[in-house]
Amino acid sequence: MPRILDGTAIAAAIKQEVAEEVRQLVAHGIRPGLAAVLVGNVAASEIYVRSKVQTCADLGLFSELITPSADTTTEAMLDLVHGLNDRDDIDGILIQLPLPAQVDTKALLDAVDPDKDVDGFHPVNAGRLQAGRPALAPCTPAGILEILRRSNLPIAGQHAVVVGRSDIVGKPVAMLLLHENATVTICHSKTRDLPAVTREADILVAAIGRPGFITAEMVKPGATVIDVGINRITTQAEFDRYFAGNAKREAAFAKRGSTIVGDVHPQAFEVAGAYTPVPGGVGPLTIAMLMANTVRAARMRRGLPQRSA
Ligand code: GUN
Numbered sequence: 001m002p003r004i005l006d007g008t009a010i011a012a013a014i015k016q017e018v019a020e021e022v023r024q025l026v027a028h029g030i031r032p033g034l035a036a037v038l039v040g041n042v043a044a045s046e047i048y049v050r051s052k053v054q055t056c057a058d059l060g061l062f063s064e065l066i067t068p069s070a071d072t073t074t075e076a077m078l079d080l081v082h083g084l085n086d087r088d089d090i091d092g093i094l095i096q097l098p099l100p101a102q103v104d105t106k107a108l109l110d111a112v113d114p115d116k117d118v119d120g121f122h123p124v125n126a127g128r129l130q131a132g133r134p135a136l137a138p139c140t141p142a143g144i145l146e147i148l149r150r151s152n153l154p155i156a157g158q159h160a161v162v163v164g165r166s167d168i169v170g171k172p173v174a175m176l177l178l179h180e181n182a183t184v185t186i187c188h189s190k191t192r193d194l195p196a197v198t199r200e201a202d203i204l205v206a207a208i209g210r211p212g213f214i215t216a217e218m219v220k221p222g223a224t225v226i227d228v229g230i231n232r233i234t235t236q237a238e239f240d241r242y243f244a245g246n247a248k249r250e251a252a253f254a255k256r257g258s259t260i261v262g263d264v265h266p267q268a269f270e271v272a273g274a275y276t277p278v279p280g281g282v283g284p285l286t287i288a289m290l291m292a293n294t295v296r297a298a299r300m301r302r303g304l305p306q307r308s309a
Pocket residue numbers: 094095096097098119139286
């Protein structure tokens with residue numbers, strides 16, 4: 001039986017450590033603070049951002065939720081970001097994506113002070129990460145590394161294959177794995193004979209954004225499979241493709257009319273030595289690492305040493 005890597009438990013351990021660190025900082029008069037910017041009324045974004053703000057409260061961080069209307073402009077958003085950059089009580093700035101089409105997302109992300117860029121989306125942080133300098137790394141990739149480390153799964157010398165080359169997941173996770181001395185291959189839609197490449201992976205990271213894309217024949221027996229995908233499926237045909245015969249999922253699907261599948265087909269997990277389930281794998285780490293990044297930013301900005309890893 002493959003080992004299930006419990007992201008919820010790992011995230012809980014990290015959050016507990018962050019809460020303890022916040023207590024120590026508060027005792028020295030420093031309360032790390034996060035500004036969360038949520039534009040308009042995208043339902044999924046609202047759920048994510050409220051959860052981020054709630055977690056701040058749970059762990060003792062200061063947070064401020066800022067909710068510009070959907071018809072805001074690039075100029076108004078730039079003014080907002082500049083104001084947050086200047087505030088001493090704000091250590092981290094999170095601009096929930098996606099933004100409305102009329103807002104220039106790149107201009108806005110570039111305007112965030114790199115030292116407050118707790119999402120790790122600023123090109124300066126991408127550069128710092130690549131150069132092996134202290135950087136705020138994007139939360140999902142940083143969370144993947146925490147899962148591997150805290151599960152005592154070896155990275156050095158392993159062949160890690162990352163499927164997907166996004167700036168938010170694929171590229172940064174490849175860089176983090178490289179810094180841990182993995183041999184890293186990045187695959188994408190133009191990769192020739194993808195199954196032949198993924199079958200070489202000791203660590204396979206699936207970050208494509210397509211439901212069930214990684215099938216059992218693409219996984220080397222015993223590999224560690226990290227599934228970053230969150231895809232909502234709503235039709236019975238889709239459900240049957242991934243979960244036929246799974247009574248627990250069937251009941252949940254019947255009740256809600258939808259369920260979540262990752263980028264890895266559930267049958268492919270059976271070939272793995274260890275894997276992150278969806279839900280309950282990588283997802284919970286994203287918020288935990290956002291909290292950790294905010295505390296890290298608070299220390300960095302004040303020239304305080306980082307807590308040792
Ligand atoms: N939208 C979806 N995921 C994320 C994330 O991790 N950060 C931000 N800012 N927006 C997102």
